[in-house]
Amino acid sequence: MGWIETSGGYAVTLDGTRVLCRNAAGRALKQVPAKLKDDAEVVRLRQLAEWLERHERECREQVDAWLVRSLPVPVALLARVWPDAAWQSALRDLVVAPVAADGSADTARAGFLRDADPVRGLGIVDLDGDSVRLDPAKVATVLIPHPVLLEELAELREFAAELGVEQGAEQLFREVWRRPEPSDDPADAGSTAGTAGTAQDWRAYANGKFEQLRHATARAVSLGYRVRGGQVVCPLVEDGRPLEAAYWLGDDYPDTETLTGSLEWRDAAGRRLPLADVGPVAWSEGERMAALVYAGRVVVSDEEGAL
Structure with missing residues (x-):
């Protein structure tokens, strides 16, 4: 966009979502002078920049929803x-x-x-x-x-x-997780409640320690997920069927230590699904959510543990 004249001979413009300024001599400044902070034109451009940033974020989120669902x-x-x-x-x-x-x-x-x-x-x-x-x-x-x-x-x-493809929304280079093949071992590693065919939760990301529950919930929210009833949840659609993945964080006081629990998938009525009934997209996105939150846990090194 073109330059807009302001008080004192200055002019401002918008470059993407950044407000630029030049002085009366036409020299570009590193930043907008403090005395122009409340200038009407500067305020309008900053409001426009905020709207553009929000619009870009909403577009990416909508495209991500089309992909995930x-x-x-x-x-x-x-x-x-x-x-x-x-x-x-x-x-x-x-x-x-x-x-x-x-x-x-x-x-x-x-x-x-x-x-x-x-x-x-x-x-x-x-x-x-x-x-x-x-x-x-x-x-x-x-x-x-x-x-x-x-x-x-x-x-x-x-x-x-x-x-030379550079995707604005994460698709091709999005990490994927695939559901393991059902095991004949009743103690099926990573799950409980019997074999993989009947198990209803996945414990690969259980026992992740957070010094405070608020740390776990804040991490989940910062990643774009919602926290409800002690769990971080991810709404999904698989083959036109709405469902959600839910990963246990804890429901004690926010400033108390917590250990993560199991990951599970539920249908629209809130019924837990057997792991064998979880589709590929729901499985991948559910495990992706759990892995991202779990990565923020407290990790004690071997040296620290030996002290």
């Missing part, structure tokens, strides 16, 4: 928001796949999103490296697949690196 996205919607720089930054270079008649993702026609137009449809770079168009008359919706659903994920990541 495997929600089909209308091509017309993508074309409508594409001119917005914040939306384009969040969407550009994501892998998208046409939704087939049966509602599944046609991954054979997937590609990296490069353009969205209401008339010409979506412009993608397909997995052979060719630039193609998805005709909006034939492709009404697309899926932004969760990486755990993508076959040959490692090869896709290498191809993305060759193309």
